[in-house]
Amino acid sequence: MPKVSDEHREARRRQILEAAMRSFLRGGFQESSMSDIIAESGLSAGAIYGHFASKSEIVAAVASEVLEGGLAAMKEMREPDGTPSHPLDLIQRLVAGLMERAGGTALPVQVWGRAVIDPELRAMFGTVVPAIRAVIADQIALWMHETCGVPDDVAVARGAELAPLMTGILQGGITQAELLDGFDLTAYLALAAPLFEPPAA
Amino acid sequence: MPKVSDEHREARRRQILEAAMRSFLRGGFQESSMSDIIAESGLSAGAIYGHFASKSEIVAAVASEVLEGGLAAMKEMREPDGTPSHPLDLIQRLVAGLMERAGGTALPVQVWGRAVIDPELRAMFGTVVPAIRAVIADQIALWMHETCGVPDDVAVARGAELAPLMTGILQGGITQAELLDGFDLTAYLALAAPLFEPPAA
Numbered sequence: 001m002p003k004v005s006d007e008h009r010e011a012r013r014r015q016i017l018e019a020a021m022r023s024f025l026r027g028g029f030q031e032s033s034m035s036d037i038i039a040e041s042g043l044s045a046g047a048i049y050g051h052f053a054s055k056s057e058i059v060a061a062v063a064s065e066v067l068e069g070g071l072a073a074m075k076e077m078r079e080p081d082g083t084p085s086h087p088l089d090l091i092q093r094l095v096a097g098l099m100e101r102a103g104g105t106a107l108p109v110q111v112w113g114r115a116v117i118d119p120e121l122r123a124m125f126g127t128v129v130p131a132i133r134a135v136i137a138d139q140i141a142l143w144m145h146e147t148c149g150v151p152d153d154v155a156v157a158r159g160a161e162l163a164p165l166m167t168g169i170l171q172g173g174i175t176q177a178e179l180l181d182g183f184d185l186t187a188y189l190a191l192a193a194p195l196f197e198p199p200a201a
Numbered sequence: 202m203p204k205v206s207d208e209h210r211e212a213r214r215r216q217i218l219e220a221a222m223r224s225f226l227r228g229g230f231q232e233s234s235m236s237d238i239i240a241e242s243g244l245s246a247g248a249i250y251g252h253f254a255s256k257s258e259i260v261a262a263v264a265s266e267v268l269e270g271g272l273a274a275m276k277e278m279r280e281p282d283g284t285p286s287h288p289l290d291l292i293q294r295l296v297a298g299l300m301e302r303a304g305g306t307a308l309p310v311q312v313w314g315r316a317v318i319d320p321e322l323r324a325m326f327g328t329v330v331p332a333i334r335a336v337i338a339d340q341i342a343l344w345m346h347e348t349c350g351v352p353d354d355v356a357v358a359r360g361a362e363l364a365p366l367m368t369g370i371l372q373g374g375i376t377q378a379e380l381l382d383g384f385d386l387t388a389y390l391a392l393a394a395p396l397f398e399p400p401a402a
Binding site for chain 2: 028128
């Protein structure tokens with residue numbers, strides 16, 4: 001029997017994750033069972049369980065794919081003229097990437113709620129949040145240093161300091177965008193602009 | 202047969218809500234069924250369904266009790282010397298009230314996740330968020346007017362403008378406090394202080 005190639009295995013893995021995403025978006029994250037995901041994928045149960053032992057494992061893989069792809073594309077974001085993008089534009093782009101890759105804001109809000117009682121999802125949150133904070137911190141440092149002329153070490157320290165708050169503003173914005181009709185995320189984010197005033201020399 | 206008094210009805214209602222809260226905190230919000238809540242309350246199924254048609258109705262009642270009690274106590278908060286409390290102290294007090302009344306930050310994060318797919322909880326969110334925003338907006342206006350000498354109409358407008366962002370900061374802080382070990386909510390909130398610089402005259 002020929003050995004299953006790595007490419008084939010990776011294609012199968014992707015097929016499962018895409019089926020899971022479709023299933024979550026249509027039927028709800030909480031409501032989608034392993035059987036739903038199996039049916040949606042068109043693969044056998046054996047094929048799925050060969051890749052993922054549980055729905056939590058699938059969710060963790062979906063989330064890290066969505067995030068890794070999104071975050072890599074946003075590292076040290078610059079405008080067409082080469083100047084660093086404003087940190088709030090990065091946050092806006094993070095949400096836009098989420099809308100595109102995860103089909104909206106529903107999935108993260110559901111995953112956070114579930115992570116409260118699911119140790120695997122909680123562990124994923126503990127990995128993902130520092131990754132998001134790092135991208136935000138880097139952008140703040142880059143923008144403050146190049147655009148505002150803040151010394152590099154001060155800019156880096158301020159980026160690291162502000163990143164948890166900006167991550168919280170991102171999460172609160174996603175939650176309100178998902179649950180409140182007519183919520184204006186752009187106006188909401190713009191209110192945070194005073195946080196980026198360069199520190200007095 | 203004597204008519205069941207309003208007091209008796211209200212005591213029963215409270216008994217059910219307290220049982221539901223205990224059940225949510227111990228077994229998880231998602232995992233607690235109507236049967237669990239009935240068992241926890243020590244009442245009959247009929248007694249429970251006479252008050253609440255579904256778990257969502259119970260959750261909505263629990264959330265509004267927790268919030269109404271908490272919010273009423275925080276309206277126009279002042280320090281012992283009579284000066285208005287800083288808006289960030291109000292936010293801190295909101296979280297402390299949540300810890301005390303809801304036993305921690307787990308319940309709101311789970312309810313937000315569930316509200317994505319539960320119309321009754323979503324509607325509750327749509328009522329609760331404006332109530333929280335209003336208390337925050339009033340505190341910002343009071344503090345800016347009395348402490349910073351900002352004209353009343355400007356202070357009121359700034360309070361209303363900032364309230365959605367502060368609500369998001371509160372939600373993001375609750376989510377991170379619940380899901381990240383060692384998260385420092387006080388330090389996180391303190392970062393938002395520059396948002397309350399009075400507008401230039």
